[in-house]
Amino acid sequence: MFSKLLRKLQFLKTANNSSEEIKPPFNLKPRNTGISKSLAKNYEKISDIFQDASDIVIREFSFGESQQDALLVHIExxxxxxxxxENILGSLMWEAKKTETDKKIEIESIKNSAMNVNDVTEVQTMEKAVEGILGGDTAFFMEGYDIALLMSTRTWEHRSVQKPQTEAKVRGPREGFTETLRVNTSLVRRKIKDPNLKMERMKIGRRTRTDTYLVYIKDIANDKIxxxxxxRLNRIEIDGILExxxxxxxxxxxxxxxFSTIGNTESPDKFAAKILEGRIGILVDGTPFALTIPLLFIEHLQATEDYYSRPxxxxxxxxxxxxxxHISLFGPALYVALTSFHPAIIPTPLLVTISAAREGTPFPSFVEVLVMGIIFEILREAGVRLPRPVGQAISIVGGLVLGDAAIKAGLVGAPVIIVVALTGITSFVVPPQADFLALLRIPMxxxxxxxxxxGIVWGYIFILIHLASLRSFGVPFMSPLMPFVWQDIKDxxxxxxxxxxxxxPRILRWQNLQRDSVRVKSNLKPSPAQEENGGEDNDQ
Incomplete structure (x- = not known):
């Protein structure tokens, strides 16, 4: 059993690091079914593909003086x-009648002259046409032609731009990403008005065919990364991507x-700042959380507003x-170690207080800290899952009531409640991306x-060794500390x-290390007007 599990884990690791080319996963079928010149056959194919789909609208109509047959397909x-x-049916059925000719209208003329739609593309296969229909486009088929026109008519209900829910800030932009991909790309474009900002589109997921954008600045980002x-994105084989x-x-x-080696954020300004540093971003349709690559450990201690406030x-x-x-990670472990193994290190007055508080408790400090820590995590999870007003009340009142009741019942000592509460508070100080603290706290x-x-020292050393061994797309996870890069310590x-x-950052090995916008120098000389006035400016 364990050998099978190890083989599976080894296969997963090999698959993530393999350099073999794998075909893109978003083709449901290797063959491409061509579009027929017969409108009846195309109607039959469409009806067969979208069988029992009540939201599919198939509109048959004729237009022009010669009454040419056509087909319009879209999803309601x-x-x-x-x-x-107005722009498609109105142009074809009404405007075409005004033309005093009995000649057949070519589909090329319809594409270039008749459609009052911004984006019209030709497709030669039924798979491409169906893919466009599922994406919100309208497909136009015409008798006698083996091509179809896809017209951009996409629209759906979406959440408006609001404050990021997980990244609160005192100073800085308040807008956050939404679940609509086009809104997210426009937010990034507003921040970075550079023609070198590239957004490569790909579809991932055999069933969902989720739109995914690879975002980077061409003359800054490392081409190899x-x-x-x-x-790696093209190698993903899964039926659906929902987040x-x-x-x-x-x-x-x-x-x-x-430890996650890929960053995530729902703040456009943070995402744009990472892109400007030379990182690569990934935007996924249907989620407000964008990914940034590579990620460094030091980013867990950085907040967006650090760059908006005084240094x-x-x-x-x-x-x-x-x-x-460090308090959140080692606080409970230090309390257990000092009270169980090293009470001589604790000052005598404090040791007497702790001993008096723990007098009569039935469990050792190890069990007290472990149980109260698990109860705290349960309360926090309950506060997150319940509606916000109820969740806040349960997390606060539940903690106070349970803690006070546990002390009065003599189950735990008051110092344990203080240690667990301090651990919980300090865990909220660290950005939410540092979700590894709760997992490491129990082993410590x-x-x-x-x-x-x-044991604490050995655990700390083991964590540092593991962190030093991690890589994020070839970049050392602990840089610029390990390896040490003096030029990058400034951030x-x-x-x-x-x-x-x-x-x-030098350790990231980008193409263009110089920030073109930073031109301020510390040894500024006074202007000629200031020199004439004794160093004072004329402007009032």
């Missing part, structure tokens, strides 16, 4: 009826690690996040209960002023 609810009625991301998390698990370097305040905030990360408690402070635990960050 995904298309704009006014465009179909772009090609690797493109290759960007599906893609994240398929393309990451270390699928068995608890001194941003540096202090990052150091506080680093402290909060077990190590502390077994070996004391030595790690500290945030240097913008006029000092005039180069992009």
């Amino acid at each position: 609810g995904m298309t704009e009826k006014n465009i179909i009625n 772009v090609e690797e991301v493109r290759r 960007s998390g599906y893609i994240e698990e398929f393309i990451e370097d270390n699928p068995l690690s608890i 001194f305040l941003s540096t202090v905030s990052r150091l506080l996040r680093l402290l909060a990360l 408690i077990f190590l502390a209960a077994s070996f004391g402070l030595f 790690t635990f500290i945030r240097a002023p913008w006029w000092k960050m005039n180069k992009r």
Whole structure:
């Protein structure tokens, strides 16, 4: 049994790192069915493909003085009826009658002159036509022609641009990505008005055929990484993609690690900042969360508003996040180790207080911390899943009531409640992408209960070794700390002023390291007008 499991895990790792070319997964059938010149046969094919689909609209009509037969196919609810009625049917059935000719109208003339639609494309296969119909386009078939016209009539209900729900900020843009891909691409285009910003479209998922965009700036991003991301996306074989998390698990370097090596965000300004640094982004239709590649560990301590505030305040905030990360990870384990193995390290007055608080409790500190930590995680999960007003009440009131009741009943000591509460609060200080804290906290408690402070040190070393071994599309996960790159330290635990960050990260090996927009120099000389006035400016 275990050998089979190991073989499967090895196959998964090999599949993620393989360089073999695999055909794109979004072709349901290898063959391409051509469009017939007979309108009746095309009608029969369409009816057979969309059998028992009540939302498919198939409109047969004739137009022109010669009464040429045609077919219009679209999905109700995904298309704009006014465009179909006025710009397509109205142009063909009404405007064509005004032409005083009995000659047959060519389909090329219809495409170039009759359709009042912005985007009209020709397709030669029924698969392409069906794909366009499922995507919200309207397909036009005409008697005597073995091609079809796809007209862009897409429209559907979508959520308006709102604040990001997971990335609250004090200063900075308030807009967030939505579930509509075109809205998300427009938000990125508004931030980066550069013709070198490329958005490559591909469809992933055999059944869902989800639109996915590969986003990067051509003269900044590393071409090798772009090609690797493109290759891994094309290798995905699955029946459906409903969220960007599906893609994240398929393309990451270390699928068995608890540390994610692919970033995610629902904030357009953060996404644009990553793209400007030379990273590659992935936008997926149907989700407000975009992916950024590669990801560095130091990004778990960075927030978007760090770059909008003063550098001194941003540096202090990052150091506080680093402290909060260590407290959240090692706080319960340290309490267990000190009370169980090393009470001599604790100051005597504090040790007396802790001993008095724990007097009469039936369980050791290890069991107290473990149980209360699990209860806290349950309360937090309940607060997330329930409606927001109810969830907040349950998470706050539940924690107070259960903690107070547990102390009065003598099940746990008051210091344990303080440690667990402090651990929970500090976990909220770290950005939500650092979801590995809850998973590592329990193993650290077990190590502390077994070996004391030595177990915590061994666990810390093991975590650092594992982090140093990780790669995100070939880039060391712990850079610029391991390996150490002095030039990139200016944007790690500290945030240097913008006029000092005039180069992009060296460790990422981008094409263009110089930030073209950073031109401020510290040794500015006074202007001639200021020199004449003794160093003062004329402007009032």
